[in-house]
Amino acid sequence: DNTNESAISGRLINHDYTTFHYRTAAAELVCTTIYFTxxxxxxxxxxxxxxxxxxSLLIVCYSGGLLVAAFIYLFGNISGGYFSVSVSFVTVMIGKHSIRTFLLYIVAQLVGSILAVCIIxxxxxxxxxxxxxxxxxIIPNHGIGASRVIAMELFLSFVACYAFLTISNWHxxxxxxxxxxxxxxxxFIGSTTGGGCINLARLFGPALFANIWTKQYLYWIGTWLGSTAAGFFTGYVHQKMDTIKWTDV
Amino acid sequence: DNTNESAISGRLINHDYTTFHYRTAAAELVCTTIYFTxxxxxxxxxxxxxxxxxxSLLIVCYSGGLLVAAFIYLFGNISGGYFSVSVSFVTVMIGKHSIRTFLLYIVAQLVGSILAVCIIxxxxxxxxxxxxxxxxxIIPNHGIGASRVIAMELFLSFVACYAFLTISNWHxxxxxxxxxxxxxxxxFIGSTTGGGCINLARLFGPALFANIWTKQYLYWIGTWLGSTAAGFFTGYVHQKMDTIKWTDV
Amino acid sequence: DNTNESAISGRLINHDYTTFHYRTAAAELVCTTIYFTxxxxxxxxxxxxxxxxxxSLLIVCYSGGLLVAAFIYLFGNISGGYFSVSVSFVTVMIGKHSIRTFLLYIVAQLVGSILAVCIIxxxxxxxxxxxxxxxxxIIPNHGIGASRVIAMELFLSFVACYAFLTISNWHxxxxxxxxxxxxxxxxFIGSTTGGGCINLARLFGPALFANIWTKQYLYWIGTWLGSTAAGFFTGYVHQKMDTIKWTDV
Amino acid sequence: DNTNESAISGRLINHDYTTFHYRTAAAELVCTTIYFTxxxxxxxxxxxxxxxxxxSLLIVCYSGGLLVAAFIYLFGNISGGYFSVSVSFVTVMIGKHSIRTFLLYIVAQLVGSILAVCIIxxxxxxxxxxxxxxxxxIIPNHGIGASRVIAMELFLSFVACYAFLTISNWHxxxxxxxxxxxxxxxxFIGSTTGGGCINLARLFGPALFANIWTKQYLYWIGTWLGSTAAGFFTGYVHQKMDTIKWTDV
Structure with a gap:
C-alpha cells in the first residue's frame, strides 16, 4: 500500500512499481557505479x-561519509540511493519494495561494483x-576471530540501517x-577488527578482480543479521510510537 | 502546562506523561547505549x-561532536536525545519534565553507559x-587543582546546556x-585540565569497570553548577525577551 | 524605517530601539564574552x-569558524551575534542600527574581550x-610591511562583512x-602576513593584558576600509538588483 | 521559455535577459575574482x-570545496555562481542561458582568474x-599519458556538472x-593524474602569469567532453522521469 510507504519513506509517491522498477534499478546501477568509482x-x-x-583510513572514512550523503541527495528520489545490499534488504523488510525489485537492486549494486573497478x-x-x-x-584483520567479525558487522549494520530508515526519512x-x-x-570503528565495511557490494568487485574470497561470507552473515535486527527494531518502535503526534522536529 | 513546554522545546506535543515516561526512558536507554558504544x-x-x-583527542572531539548531532536527530523526537545527566537536569529545571521522569532518565543513562562497556x-x-x-x-590531569576542575566543568556545562536549550529548539x-x-x-577545551568530559553518564561506566573513582565527585559538582546556571540564565533571558516578536531566523 | 531593516536583515522586527538597545548590548556582551573565552x-x-x-593554526581556523557559526545561531536573534567591530560598523552603514547602538555594541565587544581573558x-x-x-x-608577521597588512585586512574584512550581510540574511x-x-x-589566508585577524575586539583584550600594542592601528585602518567597501558594494548591488524578483533559493 | 528554466534551475525568475545579462556577467566577474583570490x-x-x-592537497581540497559551497550561496541568485567554464557550458546545453550570455560568462571567468592573480x-x-x-x-603529473588525463577530466567534469545540475536545484x-x-x-581523486582541476578558468590565470601552457588543451577537451556527457545524461534522466511526481525530498 502506498500510504504506508509514504509514511515510512516520505520519498517516492504515485510510483507504478510494475512499470518503474527496471528503470529505478537502472538508476541504482548508475548511482552505484559512480559512487564506488x-x-x-x-x-x-x-x-x-x-x-x-x-x-588514509581517516581520509577514506570522512570522504566516504560525505560521498554517501551526497549520493543519497543525488539519487535518493530516483532510485532510493541505497547502493548497499543490507539497506536494500531492510527496505524490503519494512514493505517498501517487492522481492523482485530487491533482487534487481542487488544485481545492479554488484554489477555497479564490478563496473567501478573497470573504470578505476x-x-x-x-x-x-x-x-x-x-x-x-576488505578482509578480517589478523588475529580477529570469525565470531567477532560477525558481531562487529552486526552492530555496524544495525546502526547504519536504523539511521538510514530513521534520519533519512524523518528529517x-x-x-x-x-x-x-x-x-x-x-x-572508523570497524577498521581494526573486520575492516570497517558495511556494504557487501563494495566488497564484491575488488574480491572478484583480485580473486580473493577469504572469509567474505562473514560479512554477508553479519550485515544480514544487523539489517534484520534494524528492521525489526524500527518496526517495533514505529508501532509503539504511532499514537504520538510528532511535531516536525 | 503543554503550551509553555512547546514554546520552549518545540518538540513533543500532546504527550501524556503519565503514560509515556517509562517508554521514553526505555528509548533513552537504547539511545544512550548505542551512543556510548x-x-x-x-x-x-x-x-x-x-x-x-x-x-586521538582531535578524532574523539570531532567524531564525538558529530555523533551527538546524529543522535539528537535520531532520538530527539522519541526520548529527547539527552544522553547526559546535566542536560536532563536542566530540562527539569525549566519545567519540561517531572522529577520522576528525570530520575528514570538518569537511571537509563547510567545503565546505558554500563551496557556500552559490555558491548565494547x-x-x-x-x-x-x-x-x-x-x-x-576520565580523571583530572596531573597538577590541576580541584577548584580549577570544577571551574572548567562549570563553564563547559553552562555552554553545553545553554546551547542545547537554545539552538536545538529555536533552530x-x-x-x-x-x-x-x-x-x-x-x-577539546577541557582536555588539558579536567579531561574534557561534560557527560556524567559517560564517566560512570568506565569508572565502574576499571573500579577507579578518583575525584569523580568534582565532575558531578561542576556540571551540576553549570547546568543550574544555564537553567537560570535561559529562564532570565526568555523572561526579559518575551515581549519581542521574533522572526523565524 | 522598519520595512527596509527587515528587508535587509530578516531578523529583528517590531523592535523598540529606545527600549531595547541597552538590553541587546548586554546580550552582545554575554555573547562576546563566551565566544572569546x-x-x-x-x-x-x-x-x-x-x-x-x-x-594549531588549522585547529584554530576550523574550530573558530564553527564557533562563529554556532554563536550567530545562538545569539543572532537576540543581539545580532556580531561580536566584531567591523560587522557592527557595517550594520550602521546600511541603516540597521543607530550610531548610539553601535557605540554600545563596540563597548560591549571590547569589554567582552577583556572579560574573556579574565575567565581564561x-x-x-x-x-x-x-x-x-x-x-x-596578533601582530604582523616579521618582514611584512604596513601597506600589505592593511591590504590583507581590507580584503578579509570586505569578504567577511559582505558574507555576513548577504548569506546570513538571505539564506x-x-x-x-x-x-x-x-x-x-x-x-587561514591572513595567517602569514597580518596574522589572520578580522575582529578588532579579539585583538583588544590580549593586547591590553600583554600590554603590547605593536602596529594594532593597522588592523583598525584595514578592517574599517574593508567593511566600508563591503557596505558600499552591498548597497550598490542591492540597489541595482531590486527590480529582480528573487525566488527563495 | 521561463517555465522550463524555473523547473530546471529554481533560481532566477522574471528575468529580462536582454537587459540583465551584462549585469549578471559583471556579478559573475566579481564572484569569480573573489573566489579565485x-x-x-x-x-x-x-x-x-x-x-x-x-x-597541502588535503587543505586545498576541503577548503576549496567549502569555498565553492559558500560562493554558490553568495552569488547563486545573482549570477548563478558558476565560476567554471564547464558548468556555464552545461547551462547553455540545457537551455538555461543563451550563447551570448555564455560567451560573456566565459570572458568574465577568464578575466576573473587573471584579476585574482593580480590581487595575489x-x-x-x-x-x-x-x-x-x-x-x-596545474599540469599533468609526470608519466601520465594524454588519454588518461582526458579520461580523468571527463569523469570529474561529468560528476561535477551532474551534481551542479541536480543537487543545486532540487535540494x-x-x-x-x-x-x-x-x-x-x-x-583529491584527480590530484595524482591530471592535477585535480575541473575549472578551466582556474587554470587560465596562473598559466598566463607563469607563461606555461604545457598540455592545457587536454583539460579543455576533457572537461568539455565531461560536461557534454552530463548535459545529455541529465536531459535523458529528466525526460524519462518527468511522469513521476516527486515529493520534496
Missing part, C-alpha cells in the same frame, strides 16, 4: 600519494602491477548528511 | 591503531589486558548539528 | 598540548608565566554555517 | 607555511621570486553544500 578512487589516490595507513583501471595506470585490486579488498533535508557523518564513524 | 569504540579504535594522544567487551578482544577500561576513564533543523560542533570544541 | 581557550589548549604551529585566567593555571597572554596576541537557515566556513578560510 | 590564497599560504605536499600579487610579497605563479599552475537549501563536499573529493 569515487570511493575506490579515494583509496587508490591515498596509495598513490604514499599516505600512511592511519591517515581506465583512470589509473597499471592497476594490477601497482596492487590496486588488493588495496581495495528529509538534513537526514542524508547526518547518515553520512554516522557512516564515517562506523567505517 | 560508538563513542567508546572511537577511543578504543584510536588506541588499537596506535594513534598519538593529540591526534564483545566487539573488541581482551579489553582488560589491553587496558581499554582505563583508556576510557530545529540545524540546531542539533550546531550543538554537535559546539560539543567538539568543549571536549 | 571559547576561542581563546582553543588557542591556549593547543599551546598546552604542545601542538606545532601549523596544526580562572580556567587555566598561571597564564602569565606560561605566556598565554602573548600567545593570544537564513544555512547562512551562519556558511559564514563560519568562510571565516575559517579567511583566518 | 581566496582559492589561490589558500595554495600560497600552504606554500608560505612550508606545509608538505599531501597536507598585492596581498603576498614577491610572488615571482617566491615561485607563487608556478605553484598555482535548494543544502545543494550547494553537498556540491562543495563533492568538489573536495573530485579535486
Amino acid at each position: 569515487l570511493y575506490f578512487s579515494i583509496i587508490i589516490t591515498c596509495k598513490r600519494l604514499n599516505i600512511d595507513g592511519n591517515s 583501471c581506465i583512470l589509473f595506470p597499471h592497476p594490477q602491477s601497482n596492487g590496486y585490486y588488493t588495496s581495495l579488498l 528529509a533535508s538534513l537526514g542524508p548528511l547526518v547518515t553520512g557523518f554516522l557512516v564515517s564513524t562506523l567505517i | 560508538l563513542y567508546f569504540s572511537i577511543i578504543i579504535t584510536c588506541k588499537r591503531l596506535n594513534i598519538d594522544g593529540n591526534s 567487551c564483545i566487539l573488541f578482544p581482551h579489553p582488560q589486558s589491553n587496558g581499554y577500561y582505563t583508556s576510557l576513564l 530545529a533543523s540545524l540546531g542539533p548539528l550546531v550543538t554537535g560542533f559546539l560539543v567538539s570544541t568543549l571536549i | 571559547l576561542y581563546f581557550s582553543i588557542i591556549i589548549t593547543c599551546k598546552r598540548l604542545n601542538i606545532d604551529g601549523n596544526s 585566567c580562572i580556567l587555566f593555571p598561571h597564564p602569565q608565566s606560561n605566556g598565554y597572554y602573548t600567545s593570544l596576541l 537564513a537557515s544555512l547562512g551562519p554555517l556558511v559564514t563560519g566556513f568562510l571565516v575559517s578560510t579567511l583566518i | 581566496l582559492y589561490f590564497s589558500i595554495i600560497i599560504t600552504c606554500k608560505r607555511l612550508n606545509i608538505d605536499g599531501n597536507s 600579487c598585492i596581498l603576498f610579497p614577491h610572488p615571482q621570486s617566491n615561485g607563487y605563479y608556478t605553484s598555482l599552475l 535548494a537549501s543544502l545543494g550547494p553544500l553537498v556540491t562543495g563536499f563533492l568538489v573536495s573529493t573530485l579535486i
